[in-house]
Amino acid sequence: MREVYLDHAATTPVHPEVAEVVHAHLVDAYGNPSSLHRFGRRARSAVEQARERVARALAAEPEEIVFTSGGTEADNLAIRGVARRAGSGHIITSQIEHHAVLHTCEALETEGFAVTYLPVDAQGRVKPEDVAAAIREDTILVSIMAANNEVGTIEPLAAIGAICRRRGVLLHSDAVQAFGQLPLDVGALNVDLMSISAHKVYGPKGIGALYVRRGIRLTPLMYGGGHERRRRPGTENVPGIVGLGMATEIALRELPDRPQAMAAVRDQLIRGIGETIPDVVLNGDPVDRLPNNVNFCFRYVEGESILLALDSKGIAASSGSACTSGALEPSHVLVAMGLPHDLAQGSVRFSVGRGTTAGDIDYVLGVLGPAIDRLRKMSPLYAERAGGGPRAGGTSLEG
Amino acid sequence: MVEASAYTDKVMEHFFNPRNVGEIEDPDGVGRVGNPVCGDVMKMEIKVKDGRIADIKFMTFGCGAAIATSSIVTEMVKGKTLEEAMAVDNRQVASALGGLPPAKLHCSNLAADALHKAIEDYRSRAKPAG
Numbered sequence: 139m140r141e142v143y144l145d146h147a148a149t150t151p152v153h154p155e156v157a158e159v160v161h162a163h164l165v166d167a168y169g170n171p172s173s174l175h176r177f178g179r180r181a182r183s184a185v186e187q188a189r190e191r192v193a194r195a196l197a198a199e200p201e202e203i204v205f206t207s208g209g210t211e212a213d214n215l216a217i218r219g220v221a222r223r224a225g226s227g228h229i230i231t232s233q234i235e236h237h238a239v240l241h242t243c244e245a246l247e248t249e250g251f252a253v254t255y256l257p258v259d260a261q262g263r264v265k266p267e268d269v270a271a272a273i274r275e276d277t278i279l280v281s282i283m284a285a286n287n288e289v290g291t292i293e294p295l296a297a298i299g300a301i302c303r304r305r306g307v308l309l310h311s312d313a314v315q316a317f318g319q320l321p322l323d324v325g326a327l328n329v330d331l332m333s334i335s336a337h338k339v340y341g342p343k344g345i346g347a348l349y350v351r352r353g354i355r356l357t358p359l360m361y362g363g364g365h366e367r368r369r370r371p372g373t374e375n376v377p378g379i380v381g382l383g384m385a386t387e388i389a390l391r392e393l394p395d396r397p398q399a400m401a402a403v404r405d406q407l408i409r410g411i412g413e414t415i416p417d418v419v420l421n422g423d424p425v426d427r428l429p430n431n432v433n434f435c436f437r438y439v440e441g442e443s444i445l446l447a448l449d450s451k452g453i454a455a456s457s458g459s460a461c462t463s464g465a466l467e468p469s470h471v472l473v474a475m476g477l478p479h480d481l482a483q484g485s486v487r488f489s490v491g492r493g494t495t496a497g498d499i500d501y502v503l504g505v506l507g508p509a510i511d512r513l514r515k516m517s518p519l520y521a522e523r524a525g526g527g528p529r530a531g532g533t534s535l536e537g
Numbered sequence: 538m539v540e541a542s543a544y545t546d547k548v549m550e551h552f553f554n555p556r557n558v559g560e561i562e563d564p565d566g567v568g569r570v571g572n573p574v575c576g577d578v579m580k581m582e583i584k585v586k587d588g589r590i591a592d593i594k595f596m597t598f599g600c601g602a603a604i605a606t607s608s609i610v611t612e613m614v615k616g617k618t619l620e621e622a623m624a625v626d627n628r629q630v631a632s633a634l635g636g637l638p639p640a641k642l643h644c645s646n647l648a649a650d651a652l653h654k655a656i657e658d659y660r661s662r663a664k665p666a667g
């Protein structure tokens with residue numbers, strides 16, 4: 139069966155060049171980077187080359203890069219690290235952050251920190267003026283993602299960075315989704331801490347990094363050896379780090395063209411859905427949007443049932459809602475954007491990747507329309523919808 | 538196909554080939570449960586003849602489990618007496634599907650509830666007015 143993977147925002151396939159260097163460092167360059175001998179030195183130089191590559195991609199200095207076990211740890215290290223160092227204070231974040239940020243902030247609330255969760259507009263954008271208004275005397279950190287993982291909206295990070303710099307407040311950004319898709323310059327953005335993850339950019343899972351602007355002191359999450367300038371102990375994940383370095387190098391090399399090519403495929407899917415399926419709503423910003431993200435609500439049907447239908451035809455996508463333990467839980471992102479719950483239940487995210495072709499999109503469009511149609515025909519909400527009867531041709535593409 | 542799906546083959550089979558989908562013209566009883574704000578919505582309609590479920594149809598908005606449980610419930614009770622149908626519970630529905638993931642058990646509650654509501658609706662209509 140034809141297989142079309144449109145879940146690149148969840149994770150990406152490892153690039154062959156990345157797999158090659160990971161393998162080489164698993165098998166050959168197995169030394170411990172802390173060892174003085176030649177085996178150790180080989181591993182050390184591989185780690186430091188990767189650090190330089192990641193630093194270059196963010197316009198940072200190598201010593202400002204801390205390798206972590208992924209985006210989640212980078213977010214935790216940034217937020218907990220700053221908070222614990224400060225001891226007390228106020229943190230500002232948004233309602234649409236990844237759970238790695240939201241749940242970290244919630245945990246800090248139980249430890250006595252105050253947290254403001256900023257609302258977003260209907261496109262999922264944080265308003266810079268809301269950030270400015272929320273900053274207090276005791277604000278120790280602002281954490282706003284560079285781009286949202288569910289709806290793809292790109293946040294006005296530069297404007298938020300300028301405000302934070304002016305007010306003397308540290309800014310962390312979860313750039314896990316933006317990395318490799320958007321140019322990121324921590325100096326120009328005035329970002330002090332930035333999280334990235336390898337597996338979203340054709341690298342291995344379980345490896346990521348936190349950019350920490352020089353001079354910022356963090357309390358580490360763990361205690362052990364003096365690795366990563368005492369910010370992250372433990373023998374380095376050399377194959378992972380090298381894989382992240384290579385993935386970063388490829389992403390940087392392709393940044394001038396690849397995102398535009400992906401956006402063309404993305405737009406083919408957005409247009410195709412809008413033209414062939416009635417009663418759909420595009421979620422997220424139509425323009426300021428990650429090149430890989432398509433997110434639609436399909437009225438009168440539920441997301442998981444759409445995913446099952448797609449999966450049976452070899453198509454992989456994902457849904458923000460999850461029908462679990464007692465209630466369908468709509469995505470916190472869509473709810474924050476003001477979507478009614480019943481509409482939010484029918485959301486599906488398609489995230490294209492570097493290998494997605496126009497033919498793949500044609501195939502998906504051929505499957506999706508009939509699948510939605512079939513589910514709507516058994517939906518009581520569709521039968522009872524305002525006006526009833528088959529709707530006069532015409533698509534409502536809102537939002 | 539779905540490899541290592543959280544759902545049994547039986548669930549998937551009912552999801553892709555649901556039995557008795559649709560609406561009954563002039564039903565004798567209607568049961569509607571759930572609401573779109575908190576999750577799955579099911580509607581069951583029955584036609585009763587000689588104390589038995591002569592016909593039953595459903596419409597469901599919801600996840601794969603919700604659709605499959607609705608489908609199998611209609612199959613389980615068609616032709617059964619109302620008493621037999623009232624005795625069908627969510628456990629029987631789930632086991633008829635070869636089990637459901639724990640997080641999805643509430644969907645089987647809904648299917649049994651919708652059926653019972655339809656029967657109660659029939660019984661309340663059958664009572665003489667006043």
Ligand SMILES: Cc1ncc(COP(=O)(O)O)c(C=O)c1O
Binds near residue numbers: 148283344
């Ligand atoms: C925005 C965002 N932040 C953080 C993460 C977590 O990254 P990781 O899977 O590397 O822990 C993800 C991916 O799941 C993400 O999309």
Ligand SMILES: [Zn+2]
Binds near residue numbers: 461599600
């Ligand atoms: Zn359900």
